[in-house]
Amino acid sequence: MGRALLWWPFTAFALVAAFPAIAVPAMVGSGVLLVLIGLVGGALGKRWRARRLRRAGRTIGALPRTVAEGPDDPPADVTPASAGTPDAAPGDEPDDEGPDVRAA
Secondary structure (H helix, E strand, O other), X not given: OHHHHOOHHHHHHHHHHHOXXXXXXXXXXXXXXXXXXXXXXXXXXXXXXXXXXXXXXXXXXXXXXXXXXXXXXXXXXXXXXXXXXXXXXXXXXXXXXXXXXXXX
């Protein structure tokens, strides 16, 4: 609802400029209309997101458990010492000045 109300100043100004004789009802009417648009849009957005999440859950649920979780072991060519920095030697220790960013 909040995003729809962001348009209220612009729409109220445009309506007052176009129809100065009905300035107050035009401002009030545009505010009410934008609140209704925001409520309907928010409800439709929640339903759409819920539908997408249900569909994704069915898709993930259809996968075998080993595929959904991924492999337990890293690939053979990746070692913990060379995972973060490709030019690090296997015996290198991290500096004591900061955290070890390679151990992720």
